Amino acid sequence: MIAGSRFATAAALAAFITASAVAVNGAQTWKRVDTPNFVIIGPASESHLQSLGVQFEGFREALTRLLSSTATTTAVPTVVIEFSDAKTFKPFQPVYNGKPVPIGGLFVPRRHVNYVLLAPDRGPDSLRMVFHEYSHLVVSNVAPLIPVWLNEGIAEYYSAFRLESSGRKVTIGWPIESHLVRLQEATWLPLADLLATAHDSPQYNEGSPRSVFYSEAWALVHMLLHGDPKFRTAFSAYARDVSLGVAPDEAWRQQFGSEDVLNDVRRYIRRPTLQAVQYELSEQIAHASGVPQSMTDVDVDLTLGEVLVAEGKPDAASLRFDRAVATAPFSLRGAVDRGLLRSDRQLLTLPATPAPVADWLADYMTAAALLEGGASDEATLTVAREALARCLAVRPDIPNAQVLYASAIDDDTKAVEALRKALAAAPARDDYALDLARALAQQHDYAAARDVLGRVIARPHHPDAREQAFSMMRQVVKAEENAKAAAGAVRPSGTSGPRGSNVRYIYRDLKPGEQRAEGTLERIDCAGRRVTVSVRVGDKVAHYQAPSFDAIQFLTYRDDLNGNIGCGARTPPDRVYVTWIAGDLDGTVVALEFLPKK
Structure with a gap:
């Protein structure tokens, strides 16, 4: 931990990110440097682009230490483009009421690539917005369903990033002066309104209330992380609970009760100093030079044209694609970019002998x-x-x-x-899991497909993934029924398939030390990460524990199973096989298999 002045001006980054620029294609020479996790592009020296790469790699490493490598693993390339002059940057700026919006940076996430656009003549805090948006991407990898206030508060907290000591240290959570000033002058949102804010709430979308919301969310997160240790413990439990599916208001009551913690926040931000977190970068990052890559004018036009397409500006993109193809008529990338921009994609014509590329x-x-x-x-x-x-x-x-x-x-x-x-x-990436399950089912490996889908059902990372997994599970079950109807596969001894059916299901194999029983799942209780599963077996209700949802394998053999598998009562109860090993209570649950209705 280090202490930062309440109103310390964030001056550090301006000197580090100095642009040495020339003018776009032609007089300018654009270069590219590939670091382990970023592609850095701009009309600047290789050493400057390498330094910029160190900054982004440092930010990512700091988040990795605070969160996990799983959180900071981005599935698609992240391309950072630094512009040297206003004229070149103008076509890429957001437009409001017909005028370009003055910004220091822009984060443009897309399905197959992420873009970070850096404006010329940036102010010392200009990268905060970029780091804020990048933080959203990182947080969504581990907790996509958290409340809006927490999502925005965390992103603001991480956005206050500094690279110091000649690139050897990073600081995250530095006090943000604009938030502190606003909270001194503005009327605060009540705690209930702050916690209940949704994406369509007025305080999230309208002028002054929006600014207050962001400032309060940042201050609350900052206090919960750096204030009284009791808050840190409660905050950690709250974050775990909501990520496990506990309703946010219920999770808040369980950890904080009815106390209005905003009174604590007010006292906290009046402290003469606020804390931040500092890390020394690994040698690998601190001395990362990146790999220089050559860039022609055609490469620049195609890259910037692709950015314009991602921003929904096809006319400006078309001009760049046309110029690139005129210069390099055998460019495969150019032919594809220009051809797919047309409304009739059947007109796409690829060069018979594409020019070779090594990129x-x-x-x-x-x-x-x-x-x-x-x-x-x-x-x-x-x-x-x-x-x-x-x-x-x-x-x-x-x-x-x-x-x-x-x-x-x-x-x-x-x-x-x-x-x-x-x-x-x-x-x-739940979509990757669904793709894998589909491919496994096409191989007729239905058990493996159900296993993959069961993990998504148990712990989805994205809002619609659970229902998509349920839908695919139903398809897999039907495909398996058709495939196994005449196969007569052996069931576990002492168990029964659905009455009046010739379908014989292949159930999960028992492993050494495991026991299995047939019963009805009555409820799942969650306390922090710990999970208790209650199953009625005969005339007794057995209680099994698991360290987390992730530790339970969920499988289904039903094509009508809808809804969520989450914390709370199961109404009506589900017929299941419960598999467990020796442990607390009646055992440690290993798997729940949802059986066809009798």
């Missing part, structure tokens, strides 16, 4: 565009496959490249292998 990012963007554009003919799929194979030969660590490759190949075994790699690297 993993160009191959990745080309393949992503082709597959996103609905490539289905074998010739186009072959182009996409070959581009992805080249990309993965250089960057096998990009999860989304593995997923794209799996979608482009006609080999279920290789597709499953690629999807397993992607999900292992980005376990919070």
